[in-house]
Amino acid sequence: MAVAAAVADTGARLRRVILPHCNIVVRQIKAIMKYIILLSLAFFLAACSPLSVENYNKLKVGMSYDEVKQILGPPAKCSDVLGVKHCSWGDAQRHVDVNFVGDQVLIFSAENIH
Numbered sequence: 001m002a003v004a005a006a007v008a009d010t011g012a013r014l015r016r017v018i019l020p021h022c023n024i025v026v027r028q029i030k031a032i033m034k035y036i037i038l039l040s041l042a043f044f045l046a047a048c049s050p051l052s053v054e055n056y057n058k059l060k061v062g063m064s065y066d067e068v069k070q071i072l073g074p075p076a077k078c079s080d081v082l083g084v085k086h087c088s089w090g091d092a093q094r095h096v097d098v099n100f101v102g103d104q105v106l107i108f109s110a111e112n113i114h
Contacts, residue, residue: 063105
């Protein structure tokens with residue numbers, strides 16, 4: 001009987017000591033899983049970006065600004081100098097640049113699109 005009581009007492013002490021640590025580990029695992037899910041979502045959304053080789057290959061000289069906008073979405077920035085409208089999609093590292101004259105594509109280029 002004394003052995004059973006000692007085992008029960010030891011089990012109770014172990015639960016008091018180990019369970020709080022298990023709860024901490026579970027919370028840490030949940031936080032890591034949230035981080036992994038957010039990163040996965042970010043990569044998925046990046047893969048769905050309109051800045052792709054497929055969309056770049058759809059661009060043609062003579063297209064209108066609206067046609068380009070339908071393919072690439074709204075530009076990050078545009079400027080108009082001496083009748084040439086220069087629009088850029090993306091950022092400094094990864095972008096598509098298009099020059100329009102009279103609302104038609106004259107020339108376009110891309111950098112680091114995949």
